[in-house]
Amino acid sequence: MSDSPEKKSFYITTAISYPNGDPHIGHAYEYIATDAMARFRRLDGADVFFLTGTDEHGQKMLQTAQKEGITPAELARRNSDRFQATQDELGISYDRFIRTTDADHHAAAQALWKRMEANGDIYLDKYAGWYSVRDEAYYTEEETEVRDGVRYSIQTNTELTWTEEESYFFRLSAYQDKLLAYYAEHPDFGAPRSRFNEVIRFVEGGLQDLSVSRTTFDWGIPVPGDPKHVMYVWVDALTNYLTGVGFPDTDSATFQRFWPADVHVIGKDISRFHAIYWPAFLMSAGIELPRRVMIHGFLNNNGEKMSKSLGNVVSPQDFVARYGLDASRFFFLREVPFGADGSYSHEAIVNRMNADLANNLGNLAQRSLSMVAKNLDGMVPEPGELSDADRTLLAAAGALLETSRDHYSRQEFSLALEATWKVLHEANAYFAEQEPWVLRKTDPARMATVLWVTMAVVRRVDLLIQPVMPDSASALLDALGVPAGAARTFAAFDDELAAGTALPKPTPVFPKFEEPEAE
Numbered sequence: 001m002s003d004s005p006e007k008k009s010f011y012i013t014t015a016i017s018y019p020n021g022d023p024h025i026g027h028a029y030e031y032i033a034t035d036a037m038a039r040f041r042r043l044d045g046a047d048v049f050f051l052t053g054t055d056e057h058g059q060k061m062l063q064t065a066q067k068e069g070i071t072p073a074e075l076a077r078r079n080s081d082r083f084q085a086t087q088d089e090l091g092i093s094y095d096r097f098i099r100t101t102d103a104d105h106h107a108a109a110q111a112l113w114k115r116m117e118a119n120g121d122i123y124l125d126k127y128a129g130w131y132s133v134r135d136e137a138y139y140t141e142e143e144t145e146v147r148d149g150v151r152y153s154i155q156t157n158t159e160l161t162w163t164e165e166e167s168y169f170f171r172l173s174a175y176q177d178k179l180l181a182y183y184a185e186h187p188d189f190g191a192p193r194s195r196f197n198e199v200i201r202f203v204e205g206g207l208q209d210l211s212v213s214r215t216t217f218d219w220g221i222p223v224p225g226d227p228k229h230v231m232y233v234w235v236d237a238l239t240n241y242l243t244g245v246g247f248p249d250t251d252s253a254t255f256q257r258f259w260p261a262d263v264h265v266i267g268k269d270i271s272r273f274h275a276i277y278w279p280a281f282l283m284s285a286g287i288e289l290p291r292r293v294m295i296h297g298f299l300n301n302n303g304e305k306m307s308k309s310l311g312n313v314v315s316p317q318d319f320v321a322r323y324g325l326d327a328s329r330f331f332f333l334r335e336v337p338f339g340a341d342g343s344y345s346h347e348a349i350v351n352r353m354n355a356d357l358a359n360n361l362g363n364l365a366q367r368s369l370s371m372v373a374k375n376l377d378g379m380v381p382e383p384g385e386l387s388d389a390d391r392t393l394l395a396a397a398g399a400l401l402e403t404s405r406d407h408y409s410r411q412e413f414s415l416a417l418e419a420t421w422k423v424l425h426e427a428n429a430y431f432a433e434q435e436p437w438v439l440r441k442t443d444p445a446r447m448a449t450v451l452w453v454t455m456a457v458v459r460r461v462d463l464l465i466q467p468v469m470p471d472s473a474s475a476l477l478d479a480l481g482v483p484a485g486a487a488r489t490f491a492a493f494d495d496e497l498a499a500g501t502a503l504p505k506p507t508p509v510f511p512k513f514e515e516p517e518a519e
Protein backbone atom coordinates (compact mmCIF):
# COMPACT_ATOMS: atom_id res chain seq x y z
CA MET A 1 0.00 0.00 0.00
CA SER A 2 1.35 3.41 -0.85
CA ASP A 3 -0.09 5.34 2.04
CA SER A 4 -1.42 3.99 5.26
CA PRO A 5 -4.97 5.10 6.07
CA GLU A 6 -4.25 5.54 9.79
CA LYS A 7 -1.62 8.16 9.01
CA LYS A 8 -3.33 11.51 8.91
CA SER A 9 -0.54 13.40 7.18
CA PHE A 10 0.07 13.05 3.46
CA TYR A 11 3.04 14.47 1.58
CA ILE A 12 2.96 14.46 -2.21
CA THR A 13 5.25 16.04 -4.81
CA THR A 14 5.55 16.56 -8.55
CA ALA A 15 8.87 16.60 -10.36
CA ILE A 16 10.25 20.14 -10.44
CA SER A 17 10.28 21.30 -14.06
CA TYR A 18 13.23 22.78 -15.92
CA PRO A 19 12.17 26.35 -16.66
CA ASN A 20 14.36 26.59 -19.75
CA GLY A 21 11.26 26.78 -21.93
CA ASP A 22 7.52 27.15 -21.50
CA PRO A 23 5.31 24.61 -19.74
CA HIS A 24 3.66 22.11 -22.10
CA ILE A 25 0.77 19.73 -21.81
CA GLY A 26 3.02 16.93 -20.46
CA HIS A 27 3.86 19.12 -17.46
CA ALA A 28 0.19 19.98 -17.05
CA TYR A 29 -0.71 16.30 -17.04
CA GLU A 30 1.63 15.59 -14.13
CA TYR A 31 0.37 18.62 -12.18
CA ILE A 32 -3.30 17.69 -12.67
CA ALA A 33 -2.82 14.07 -11.57
CA THR A 34 -0.85 15.09 -8.50
CA ASP A 35 -3.42 17.75 -7.70
CA ALA A 36 -6.30 15.26 -7.91
CA MET A 37 -4.45 12.98 -5.49
CA ALA A 38 -3.79 15.85 -3.05
CA ARG A 39 -7.40 17.02 -3.19
CA PHE A 40 -8.71 13.51 -2.69
CA ARG A 41 -6.68 13.05 0.48
CA ARG A 42 -7.68 16.48 1.80
CA LEU A 43 -11.37 15.68 1.28
CA ASP A 44 -10.72 12.38 3.04
CA GLY A 45 -9.47 14.16 6.16
CA ALA A 46 -5.69 14.00 5.71
CA ASP A 47 -3.36 16.86 6.53
CA VAL A 48 -1.82 17.27 3.07
CA PHE A 49 1.38 18.96 2.00
CA PHE A 50 1.71 19.31 -1.76
CA LEU A 51 5.05 20.47 -3.14
CA THR A 52 5.86 21.51 -6.69
CA GLY A 53 8.23 24.00 -8.34
CA THR A 54 11.13 24.55 -10.74
CA ASP A 55 14.62 23.07 -11.16
CA GLU A 56 16.70 26.09 -12.03
CA HIS A 57 20.41 25.17 -11.98
CA GLY A 58 22.60 23.23 -14.38
CA GLN A 59 24.26 23.62 -17.72
CA LYS A 60 21.06 23.48 -19.75
CA MET A 61 19.68 26.58 -18.03
CA LEU A 62 23.03 28.31 -18.49
CA GLN A 63 23.15 27.55 -22.23
CA THR A 64 19.58 28.69 -22.84
CA ALA A 65 20.28 31.93 -20.97
CA GLN A 66 23.44 32.55 -23.00
CA LYS A 67 21.48 32.04 -26.23
CA GLU A 68 18.92 34.58 -25.11
CA GLY A 69 21.58 37.00 -23.93
CA ILE A 70 20.35 37.13 -20.34
CA THR A 71 21.71 35.74 -17.06
CA PRO A 72 20.58 32.29 -15.90
CA ALA A 73 19.05 33.95 -12.84
CA GLU A 74 16.94 36.19 -15.09
CA LEU A 75 15.89 33.26 -17.24
CA ALA A 76 14.98 31.24 -14.17
CA ARG A 77 12.94 34.03 -12.63
CA ARG A 78 11.01 34.78 -15.83
CA ASN A 79 10.20 31.20 -16.75
CA SER A 80 9.63 29.94 -13.23
CA ASP A 81 6.95 32.62 -12.92
CA ARG A 82 5.35 31.25 -16.08
CA PHE A 83 5.29 27.75 -14.66
CA GLN A 84 3.73 28.99 -11.47
CA ALA A 85 1.11 31.05 -13.37
CA THR A 86 0.26 27.97 -15.44
CA GLN A 87 -0.25 25.92 -12.31
CA ASP A 88 -2.55 28.62 -10.95
CA GLU A 89 -4.55 28.60 -14.19
CA LEU A 90 -4.86 24.82 -13.92
CA GLY A 91 -6.25 25.09 -10.40
CA ILE A 92 -3.27 23.26 -8.87
CA SER A 93 -3.64 23.36 -5.08
CA TYR A 94 0.05 23.28 -4.18
CA ASP A 95 1.13 24.28 -0.68
CA ARG A 96 4.55 25.49 -1.75
CA PHE A 97 6.04 26.34 -5.12
CA ILE A 98 9.74 25.74 -4.57
CA ARG A 99 12.55 27.14 -6.70
CA THR A 100 15.96 25.55 -6.37
CA THR A 101 17.42 29.07 -6.20
CA ASP A 102 15.53 29.64 -2.90
CA ALA A 103 17.92 30.31 -0.01
CA ASP A 104 16.57 27.52 2.21
CA HIS A 105 17.09 25.03 -0.61
CA HIS A 106 20.71 26.07 -0.92
CA ALA A 107 21.24 25.24 2.74
CA ALA A 108 19.35 21.94 2.48
CA ALA A 109 21.38 20.69 -0.50
CA GLN A 110 24.64 21.50 1.26
CA ALA A 111 23.45 19.76 4.44
CA LEU A 112 22.56 16.62 2.50
CA TRP A 113 25.96 16.67 0.81
CA LYS A 114 27.74 16.95 4.18
CA ARG A 115 25.82 13.99 5.54
CA MET A 116 26.76 11.83 2.55
CA GLU A 117 30.37 12.99 2.86
CA ALA A 118 30.43 12.24 6.61
CA ASN A 119 29.24 8.75 5.79
CA GLY A 120 32.30 8.25 3.56
CA ASP A 121 30.35 8.13 0.31
CA ILE A 122 31.88 11.16 -1.44
CA TYR A 123 35.42 11.24 -2.86
CA LEU A 124 37.39 13.37 -5.33
CA ASP A 125 38.57 11.88 -8.63
CA LYS A 126 38.75 12.66 -12.34
CA TYR A 127 35.93 12.16 -14.75
CA ALA A 128 36.01 11.61 -18.47
CA GLY A 129 32.91 10.60 -20.34
CA TRP A 130 30.11 11.41 -22.78
CA TYR A 131 27.91 14.13 -21.34
CA SER A 132 24.45 15.16 -22.52
CA VAL A 133 23.59 18.72 -21.60
CA ARG A 134 19.94 18.10 -22.49
CA ASP A 135 19.68 15.19 -20.05
CA GLU A 136 22.24 16.58 -17.57
CA ALA A 137 23.68 13.06 -17.47
CA TYR A 138 26.80 11.11 -18.44
CA TYR A 139 26.61 8.00 -20.63
CA THR A 140 29.03 5.11 -20.97
CA GLU A 141 30.50 4.26 -24.38
CA GLU A 142 28.04 1.36 -24.82
CA GLU A 143 25.11 3.69 -24.23
CA THR A 144 26.09 5.86 -27.22
CA GLU A 145 26.09 5.70 -31.01
CA VAL A 146 27.64 7.85 -33.74
CA ARG A 147 25.58 9.20 -36.66
CA ASP A 148 27.01 11.62 -39.24
CA GLY A 149 30.04 12.19 -37.05
CA VAL A 150 27.94 13.20 -34.03
CA ARG A 151 27.64 11.04 -30.94
CA TYR A 152 24.20 10.49 -29.42
CA SER A 153 22.75 8.79 -26.37
CA ILE A 154 20.92 5.68 -27.59
CA GLN A 155 18.34 6.00 -24.81
CA THR A 156 17.39 9.64 -25.23
CA ASN A 157 18.75 10.52 -28.68
CA THR A 158 20.44 13.65 -27.37
CA GLU A 159 23.81 14.98 -28.53
CA LEU A 160 26.85 14.17 -26.39
CA THR A 161 30.13 15.93 -25.82
CA TRP A 162 33.34 14.42 -24.45
CA THR A 163 33.89 15.99 -21.06
CA GLU A 164 36.90 15.67 -18.78
CA GLU A 165 36.98 17.26 -15.38
CA GLU A 166 37.95 16.84 -11.77
CA SER A 167 34.83 15.70 -10.03
CA TYR A 168 33.47 14.50 -6.75
CA PHE A 169 31.91 11.07 -6.89
CA PHE A 170 29.15 9.43 -4.94
CA ARG A 171 29.78 5.77 -4.07
CA LEU A 172 26.64 4.53 -5.81
CA SER A 173 28.23 1.11 -6.45
CA ALA A 174 28.15 0.46 -2.70
CA TYR A 175 24.35 0.69 -2.75
CA GLN A 176 23.49 -1.95 -5.33
CA ASP A 177 22.73 -4.71 -2.82
CA LYS A 178 21.09 -2.40 -0.34
CA LEU A 179 18.78 -1.04 -3.01
CA LEU A 180 17.86 -4.49 -4.29
CA ALA A 181 17.11 -5.64 -0.75
CA TYR A 182 15.00 -2.55 -0.19
CA TYR A 183 13.01 -3.09 -3.40
CA ALA A 184 12.38 -6.71 -2.42
CA GLU A 185 11.05 -5.67 0.99
CA HIS A 186 9.01 -2.79 -0.45
CA PRO A 187 7.37 -4.08 -3.61
CA ASP A 188 5.23 -0.93 -3.88
CA PHE A 189 8.17 1.47 -3.68
CA GLY A 190 8.01 1.93 -7.44
CA ALA A 191 4.87 1.80 -9.54
CA PRO A 192 3.49 0.72 -11.90
CA ARG A 193 5.16 -2.68 -11.62
CA SER A 194 6.35 -2.80 -15.24
CA ARG A 195 8.22 0.48 -14.91
CA PHE A 196 9.58 -0.48 -11.47
CA ASN A 197 10.84 -3.75 -12.96
CA GLU A 198 12.87 -1.80 -15.53
CA VAL A 199 14.55 0.04 -12.66
CA ILE A 200 15.29 -3.19 -10.80
CA ARG A 201 16.79 -4.80 -13.94
CA PHE A 202 19.05 -1.77 -14.31
CA VAL A 203 20.31 -2.02 -10.73
CA GLU A 204 20.84 -5.76 -11.11
CA GLY A 205 23.06 -4.96 -14.09
CA GLY A 206 25.49 -3.19 -11.74
CA LEU A 207 25.90 0.40 -10.58
CA GLN A 208 28.87 2.67 -11.17
CA ASP A 209 29.86 5.52 -8.92
CA LEU A 210 28.19 8.77 -9.89
CA SER A 211 29.90 12.01 -10.76
CA VAL A 212 28.24 14.58 -8.49
CA SER A 213 30.06 17.86 -9.11
CA ARG A 214 31.06 20.10 -12.01
CA THR A 215 33.88 22.62 -12.41
CA THR A 216 33.27 23.79 -16.00
CA PHE A 217 30.54 26.28 -15.00
CA ASP A 218 29.31 27.87 -11.81
CA TRP A 219 25.52 28.07 -12.15
CA GLY A 220 24.70 25.80 -9.25
CA ILE A 221 25.08 25.25 -5.53
CA PRO A 222 28.74 25.27 -4.40
CA VAL A 223 30.15 22.09 -2.92
CA PRO A 224 30.71 22.65 0.82
CA GLY A 225 34.40 23.32 1.45
CA ASP A 226 35.36 23.36 -2.26
CA PRO A 227 33.46 26.16 -3.99
CA LYS A 228 35.18 25.81 -7.36
CA HIS A 229 32.84 22.81 -7.74
CA VAL A 230 29.08 23.14 -8.05
CA MET A 231 26.85 20.21 -7.25
CA TYR A 232 25.57 18.05 -10.06
CA VAL A 233 22.11 19.44 -10.78
CA TRP A 234 20.34 16.17 -9.93
CA VAL A 235 21.77 16.09 -6.38
CA ASP A 236 20.52 19.61 -5.94
CA ALA A 237 17.15 18.96 -7.61
CA LEU A 238 16.22 15.80 -5.74
CA THR A 239 16.95 17.50 -2.44
CA ASN A 240 14.01 19.84 -3.08
CA TYR A 241 11.70 17.19 -1.64
CA LEU A 242 13.50 17.54 1.70
CA THR A 243 13.78 21.33 1.60
CA GLY A 244 10.03 21.59 1.10
CA VAL A 245 9.34 20.16 4.55
CA GLY A 246 12.03 21.93 6.54
CA PHE A 247 15.27 19.94 6.08
CA PRO A 248 17.94 20.24 7.46
CA ASP A 249 15.89 20.94 10.58
CA THR A 250 14.82 17.34 11.02
CA ASP A 251 13.38 18.16 14.45
CA SER A 252 11.02 20.77 13.02
CA ALA A 253 7.31 20.12 13.31
CA THR A 254 6.89 20.10 9.51
CA PHE A 255 9.67 17.61 8.91
CA GLN A 256 8.44 15.35 11.69
CA ARG A 257 4.92 15.52 10.35
CA PHE A 258 5.51 15.08 6.64
CA TRP A 259 8.74 13.21 6.02
CA PRO A 260 8.99 10.60 4.53
CA ALA A 261 7.07 11.68 1.44
CA ASP A 262 4.11 9.48 0.61
CA VAL A 263 4.28 9.80 -3.17
CA HIS A 264 6.72 11.34 -5.62
CA VAL A 265 4.85 11.68 -8.93
CA ILE A 266 7.26 11.70 -11.90
CA GLY A 267 7.47 10.83 -15.60
CA LYS A 268 9.06 7.71 -17.04
CA ASP A 269 12.19 9.49 -18.32
CA ILE A 270 13.38 10.26 -14.79
CA SER A 271 12.59 7.00 -13.00
CA ARG A 272 16.28 6.07 -12.50
CA PHE A 273 17.01 9.35 -10.75
CA HIS A 274 14.09 8.86 -8.38
CA ALA A 275 14.14 5.13 -7.78
CA ILE A 276 17.94 4.58 -7.74
CA TYR A 277 19.96 7.73 -7.01
CA TRP A 278 17.49 9.31 -4.63
CA PRO A 279 17.04 6.34 -2.28
CA ALA A 280 20.81 5.75 -2.35
CA PHE A 281 21.50 9.39 -1.36
CA LEU A 282 18.97 9.12 1.45
CA MET A 283 20.36 5.81 2.72
CA SER A 284 23.80 7.39 2.77
CA ALA A 285 22.52 10.44 4.65
CA GLY A 286 20.63 8.30 7.15
CA ILE A 287 17.24 9.69 6.14
CA GLU A 288 14.09 7.63 5.73
CA LEU A 289 13.09 6.79 2.16
CA PRO A 290 9.92 8.05 0.44
CA ARG A 291 7.12 5.50 0.44
CA ARG A 292 6.41 5.50 -3.24
CA VAL A 293 7.66 6.69 -6.59
CA MET A 294 4.75 6.78 -9.02
CA ILE A 295 5.97 6.77 -12.61
CA HIS A 296 3.55 8.08 -15.21
CA GLY A 297 3.82 7.72 -18.97
CA PHE A 298 4.19 10.32 -21.68
CA LEU A 299 1.43 12.11 -23.53
CA ASN A 300 1.41 12.08 -27.30
CA ASN A 301 -0.58 14.28 -29.63
CA ASN A 302 -2.71 12.07 -31.93
CA GLY A 303 -0.24 9.27 -31.31
CA GLU A 304 2.75 11.44 -32.31
CA LYS A 305 5.47 12.46 -29.90
CA MET A 306 5.29 16.15 -29.07
CA SER A 307 8.22 18.02 -30.48
CA LYS A 308 9.00 21.57 -31.47
CA SER A 309 10.04 20.45 -34.97
CA LEU A 310 6.69 18.74 -35.58
CA GLY A 311 4.98 21.91 -34.41
CA ASN A 312 2.55 19.95 -32.27
CA VAL A 313 3.56 21.15 -28.84
CA VAL A 314 0.33 22.18 -27.17
CA SER A 315 0.31 24.76 -24.42
CA PRO A 316 -1.88 24.04 -21.40
CA GLN A 317 -3.46 27.47 -21.92
CA ASP A 318 -4.59 26.66 -25.49
CA PHE A 319 -5.95 23.32 -24.36
CA VAL A 320 -7.96 24.82 -21.53
CA ALA A 321 -9.20 27.70 -23.70
CA ARG A 322 -10.60 25.17 -26.14
CA TYR A 323 -12.19 22.56 -23.87
CA GLY A 324 -12.49 24.21 -20.47
CA LEU A 325 -10.44 23.46 -17.37
CA ASP A 326 -12.53 20.75 -15.75
CA ALA A 327 -13.23 18.87 -18.98
CA SER A 328 -9.46 18.89 -19.70
CA ARG A 329 -8.64 17.62 -16.22
CA PHE A 330 -11.29 14.92 -16.51
CA PHE A 331 -10.20 13.85 -19.97
CA PHE A 332 -6.58 13.18 -19.03
CA LEU A 333 -7.35 11.33 -15.82
CA ARG A 334 -10.22 9.28 -17.30
CA GLU A 335 -8.68 8.52 -20.68
CA VAL A 336 -5.11 7.54 -19.80
CA PRO A 337 -4.51 4.71 -17.32
CA PHE A 338 -2.02 6.40 -14.99
CA GLY A 339 1.40 4.88 -15.63
CA ALA A 340 0.77 4.10 -19.29
CA ASP A 341 1.61 6.38 -22.20
CA GLY A 342 -1.40 8.26 -23.46
CA SER A 343 -2.60 9.98 -26.55
CA TYR A 344 -5.12 12.73 -27.07
CA SER A 345 -7.10 13.85 -30.04
CA HIS A 346 -9.89 16.34 -30.57
CA GLU A 347 -12.38 13.51 -31.26
CA ALA A 348 -11.49 11.64 -28.07
CA ILE A 349 -11.90 14.75 -25.95
CA VAL A 350 -15.20 15.78 -27.50
CA ASN A 351 -16.48 12.26 -27.05
CA ARG A 352 -15.66 12.26 -23.32
CA MET A 353 -17.15 15.72 -22.88
CA ASN A 354 -20.40 14.85 -24.61
CA ALA A 355 -20.95 11.24 -23.56
CA ASP A 356 -19.52 11.12 -20.03
CA LEU A 357 -19.96 14.67 -18.82
CA ALA A 358 -22.86 16.28 -20.69
CA ASN A 359 -25.02 13.16 -21.09
CA ASN A 360 -24.35 10.68 -18.34
CA LEU A 361 -23.79 13.16 -15.54
CA GLY A 362 -25.00 16.61 -16.62
CA ASN A 363 -28.22 15.50 -18.22
CA LEU A 364 -29.18 13.16 -15.42
CA ALA A 365 -28.63 15.87 -12.84
CA GLN A 366 -30.43 18.50 -14.88
CA ARG A 367 -33.45 16.31 -15.66
CA SER A 368 -34.03 15.31 -12.04
CA LEU A 369 -33.40 18.82 -10.73
CA SER A 370 -35.76 20.43 -13.27
CA MET A 371 -38.51 17.97 -12.36
CA VAL A 372 -38.04 18.87 -8.70
CA ALA A 373 -38.16 22.57 -9.62
CA LYS A 374 -41.33 22.16 -11.66
CA ASN A 375 -43.28 19.64 -9.64
CA LEU A 376 -42.03 19.75 -6.08
CA ASP A 377 -41.69 23.49 -5.40
CA GLY A 378 -37.92 23.26 -5.87
CA MET A 379 -37.47 21.37 -2.59
CA VAL A 380 -35.66 18.08 -1.95
CA PRO A 381 -38.58 15.64 -1.55
CA GLU A 382 -39.24 13.20 1.25
CA PRO A 383 -38.66 9.65 -0.09
CA GLY A 384 -41.36 7.04 0.45
CA GLU A 385 -40.68 3.37 1.03
CA LEU A 386 -37.71 2.20 -1.06
CA SER A 387 -38.09 -0.47 -3.74
CA ASP A 388 -35.48 -3.10 -4.57
CA ALA A 389 -34.39 -1.06 -7.57
CA ASP A 390 -33.90 2.01 -5.34
CA ARG A 391 -31.90 0.07 -2.81
CA THR A 392 -29.68 -1.61 -5.41
CA LEU A 393 -28.78 1.70 -7.00
CA LEU A 394 -28.16 3.44 -3.66
CA ALA A 395 -25.95 0.57 -2.54
CA ALA A 396 -23.89 0.79 -5.73
CA ALA A 397 -23.35 4.52 -5.15
CA GLY A 398 -22.66 3.89 -1.46
CA ALA A 399 -19.82 1.50 -2.31
CA LEU A 400 -18.03 4.11 -4.44
CA LEU A 401 -16.14 5.77 -1.59
CA GLU A 402 -14.29 2.60 -0.65
CA THR A 403 -13.67 1.73 -4.30
CA SER A 404 -12.31 5.21 -4.95
CA ARG A 405 -10.07 5.13 -1.86
CA ASP A 406 -8.67 1.85 -3.02
CA HIS A 407 -7.93 3.12 -6.53
CA TYR A 408 -6.57 6.47 -5.38
CA SER A 409 -4.21 4.75 -2.94
CA ARG A 410 -2.49 3.38 -6.04
CA GLN A 411 -3.04 6.51 -8.18
CA GLU A 412 -5.42 4.57 -10.44
CA PHE A 413 -7.41 7.64 -11.42
CA SER A 414 -8.91 6.17 -14.57
CA LEU A 415 -10.19 3.13 -12.66
CA ALA A 416 -11.76 5.27 -9.93
CA LEU A 417 -13.55 7.33 -12.60
CA GLU A 418 -14.55 4.25 -14.56
CA ALA A 419 -16.19 2.75 -11.46
CA THR A 420 -17.97 6.04 -10.81
CA TRP A 421 -19.29 6.27 -14.35
CA LYS A 422 -20.49 2.67 -14.17
CA VAL A 423 -22.79 3.76 -11.35
CA LEU A 424 -23.92 6.78 -13.38
CA HIS A 425 -24.71 4.43 -16.22
CA GLU A 426 -26.87 2.35 -13.86
CA ALA A 427 -28.50 5.53 -12.58
CA ASN A 428 -29.41 6.55 -16.12
CA ALA A 429 -30.90 3.12 -16.80
CA TYR A 430 -32.86 3.37 -13.54
CA PHE A 431 -34.19 6.81 -14.44
CA ALA A 432 -35.32 5.61 -17.87
CA GLU A 433 -37.00 2.52 -16.42
CA GLN A 434 -38.77 4.29 -13.58
CA GLU A 435 -40.17 6.96 -15.93
CA PRO A 436 -40.70 9.65 -13.29
CA TRP A 437 -42.33 11.86 -15.98
CA VAL A 438 -45.11 9.22 -16.24
CA LEU A 439 -45.30 8.81 -12.44
CA ARG A 440 -45.95 12.55 -12.21
CA LYS A 441 -49.54 11.79 -13.23
CA THR A 442 -50.00 8.20 -12.03
CA ASP A 443 -48.16 8.15 -8.69
CA PRO A 444 -46.64 11.50 -7.60
CA ALA A 445 -45.36 10.08 -4.29
CA ARG A 446 -43.38 7.43 -6.18
CA MET A 447 -42.08 10.11 -8.55
CA ALA A 448 -40.76 12.00 -5.52
CA THR A 449 -38.95 8.88 -4.31
CA VAL A 450 -37.37 8.25 -7.72
CA LEU A 451 -36.17 11.84 -7.90
CA TRP A 452 -34.81 11.65 -4.37
CA VAL A 453 -32.91 8.44 -5.15
CA THR A 454 -31.48 9.92 -8.35
CA MET A 455 -30.34 13.07 -6.59
CA ALA A 456 -28.85 11.06 -3.74
CA VAL A 457 -26.75 9.13 -6.25
CA VAL A 458 -25.70 12.28 -8.09
CA ARG A 459 -24.68 13.81 -4.75
CA ARG A 460 -22.41 10.89 -3.87
CA VAL A 461 -20.86 10.82 -7.32
CA ASP A 462 -20.36 14.54 -7.21
CA LEU A 463 -18.59 14.44 -3.84
CA LEU A 464 -16.12 11.95 -5.29
CA ILE A 465 -15.34 13.84 -8.49
CA GLN A 466 -14.40 17.06 -6.69
CA PRO A 467 -10.66 16.21 -6.85
CA VAL A 468 -10.83 15.91 -10.63
CA MET A 469 -13.28 18.70 -11.50
CA PRO A 470 -13.30 21.08 -8.54
CA ASP A 471 -15.30 23.92 -10.10
CA SER A 472 -18.00 21.90 -11.85
CA ALA A 473 -18.42 19.58 -8.88
CA SER A 474 -18.87 22.56 -6.63
CA ALA A 475 -21.48 24.12 -8.97
CA LEU A 476 -23.42 20.84 -8.97
CA LEU A 477 -23.24 20.57 -5.17
CA ASP A 478 -24.69 24.10 -5.06
CA ALA A 479 -27.52 22.92 -7.30
CA LEU A 480 -28.15 19.99 -4.95
CA GLY A 481 -28.34 22.31 -1.95
CA VAL A 482 -25.28 20.82 -0.23
CA PRO A 483 -23.78 23.56 1.98
CA ALA A 484 -20.10 24.40 1.54
CA GLY A 485 -17.64 23.07 4.12
CA ALA A 486 -17.89 19.84 6.10
CA ALA A 487 -20.94 18.60 4.17
CA ARG A 488 -18.75 18.38 1.06
CA THR A 489 -16.01 16.23 2.59
CA PHE A 490 -15.91 12.45 2.43
CA ALA A 491 -16.84 12.33 6.13
CA ALA A 492 -20.33 13.39 4.94
CA PHE A 493 -20.47 10.77 2.19
CA ASP A 494 -22.92 8.53 4.06
CA ASP A 495 -25.21 11.40 5.07
CA GLU A 496 -28.63 11.45 3.47
CA LEU A 497 -29.83 14.13 1.13
CA ALA A 498 -31.91 16.28 3.47
CA ALA A 499 -35.59 16.43 2.54
CA GLY A 500 -37.09 19.92 2.60
CA THR A 501 -33.92 21.71 1.45
CA ALA A 502 -34.83 24.53 -0.93
CA LEU A 503 -32.86 24.28 -4.16
CA PRO A 504 -31.73 27.10 -6.45
CA LYS A 505 -33.10 27.27 -9.99
CA PRO A 506 -31.22 24.51 -11.83
CA THR A 507 -28.78 25.47 -14.59
CA PRO A 508 -26.81 22.88 -16.60
CA VAL A 509 -23.26 22.38 -15.33
CA PHE A 510 -21.66 20.29 -18.10
CA PRO A 511 -22.17 21.81 -21.58
CA LYS A 512 -21.78 19.81 -24.76
CA PHE A 513 -18.76 20.75 -26.85
CA GLU A 514 -19.73 23.28 -29.53
CA GLU A 515 -17.55 23.33 -32.65
CA PRO A 516 -16.51 26.95 -33.10
CA GLU A 517 -17.92 28.62 -36.23
CA ALA A 518 -15.62 28.13 -39.22
CA GLU A 519 -13.76 31.35 -40.01
Ligand code: ME8
Nearest residue numbers: 015016017018026055237238266267268297298299
Ligand atom coordinates in the same frame (compact mmCIF):
# COMPACT_ATOMS: atom_id res chain seq x y z
O1 ME8 B 1 12.88 16.21 -15.75
N1 ME8 B 1 4.24 13.69 -21.09
O2 ME8 B 1 12.16 18.41 -15.67
P1 ME8 B 1 11.26 18.46 -17.00
C1 ME8 B 1 4.14 13.51 -19.77
N2 ME8 B 1 13.90 18.97 -13.80
N3 ME8 B 1 5.04 13.97 -18.88
C2 ME8 B 1 6.10 14.64 -19.36
C3 ME8 B 1 6.27 14.89 -20.73
C4 ME8 B 1 5.26 14.39 -21.64
N4 ME8 B 1 5.29 14.55 -22.95
N5 ME8 B 1 7.42 15.59 -20.89
C5 ME8 B 1 7.95 15.76 -19.62
C6 ME8 B 1 12.89 17.32 -15.26
N6 ME8 B 1 7.15 15.19 -18.71
C7 ME8 B 1 13.71 17.57 -14.00
C8 ME8 B 1 13.01 16.93 -12.83
S1 ME8 B 1 12.77 16.32 -10.21
C9 ME8 B 1 13.76 16.37 -8.86
C10 ME8 B 1 13.71 17.08 -11.48
C11 ME8 B 1 7.37 15.14 -17.24
O3 ME8 B 1 10.75 19.87 -17.04
C12 ME8 B 1 8.74 14.58 -16.88
O4 ME8 B 1 8.74 13.20 -16.94
O5 ME8 B 1 12.01 17.95 -18.17
C13 ME8 B 1 8.91 15.12 -15.46
O6 ME8 B 1 8.28 14.27 -14.52
C14 ME8 B 1 8.21 16.47 -15.53
O7 ME8 B 1 7.38 16.45 -16.71
C15 ME8 B 1 9.19 17.63 -15.59
O8 ME8 B 1 10.05 17.46 -16.71
